[in-house]
Amino acid sequence: AQTVTQSQPEMSVQEAETVTLSCTYDTSENNYYLFWYKQPPSRQMILVIRQEAYKQQNATENRFSVNFQKAAKSFSLKISDSQLGDTAMYFCAFMKRTGNQFYFGTGTSLTVIP
Amino acid sequence: DVKVTQSSRYLVKRTGEKVFLECVQDMDHENMFWYRQDPGLGLRLIYFSYDVKMKEKGDIPEGYSVSREKKERFSLILESASTNQTSMYLCASSFVSVADTQYFGPGTRLTVL
Numbered sequence: 001a002q003t004v005t006q007s008q009p010e011m012s013v014q015e016a017e018t019v020t021l022s023c024t025y026d027t028s029e030n031n032y033y034l035f036w037y038k039q040p041p042s043r044q045m046i047l048v049i050r051q052e053a054y055k056q057q058n059a060t061e062n063r064f065s066v067n068f069q070k071a072a073k074s075f076s077l078k079i080s081d082s083q084l085g086d087t088a089m090y091f092c093a094f095m096k097r098t099g100n101q102f103y104f105g106t107g108t109s110l111t112v113i114p
Numbered sequence: 115d116v117k118v119t120q121s122s123r124y125l126v127k128r129t130g131e132k133v134f135l136e137c138v139q140d141m142d143h144e145n146m147f148w149y150r151q152d153p154g155l156g157l158r159l160i161y162f163s164y165d166v167k168m169k170e171k172g173d174i175p176e177g178y179s180v181s182r183e184k185k186e187r188f189s190l191i192l193e194s195a196s197t198n199q200t201s202m203y204l205c206a207s208s209f210v211s212v213a214d215t216q217y218f219g220p221g222t223r224l225t226v227l
Contacts, residue, residue, distance in 0.1 A: 004156075006156075009154070035215075037218075043220070044118075044218050044219065044220050044221075045204065045206075045218035046218070047215045047216075050215065091156060091157065100145050100162060100164060100208075100210070101159060101162065101172070102147075102157075102159070102216060104149075104156045104157040104158075105156055106154055106155060106156040107156050
């Protein structure tokens, strides 16, 4: 079975600063995908960024980047130049390459302080 | 833009009632999913469907059933609602291709009294 662990239930960051959200996972699979999803207060969950395990290069989307450490089974999300609109619950998710099912972590609630 | 809609944002039902939660997507996605979201537990998969009339149990199917008669619509059914089914229910859809992004609906907050 796959498990995804987010050890930080809540975090806060000052506007314009950088914050890193941690995620670790446990799997015996070699080919898989990792995702970060964002759920703003009372709004729909949206994809932030995704990483393919066979790619060594870390994924980047504007102010969002990941630090993917395959051997350590770690997949952290870095948010640079934090904005008030980044306030949300962030979920890390894992998916096997050959499956349809996502496995989600328990989430990290991020608050950006003005 | 992909659109996933859910029939209600908020729903209040009584113990023992039969409850239907509806989800509709407009992107011709093959896969559809039902999750429940609870504080401290994240998202847990209840059921998913990869085609019309096809369904697979997720991690917590007990007390739930699903129906997919049309490709765009996926219904979650609580045959006899109980208080421990009070939760946020999220629907999602995706293409069947490998590792395609899941698109989520706005969620239904169900309270069972």
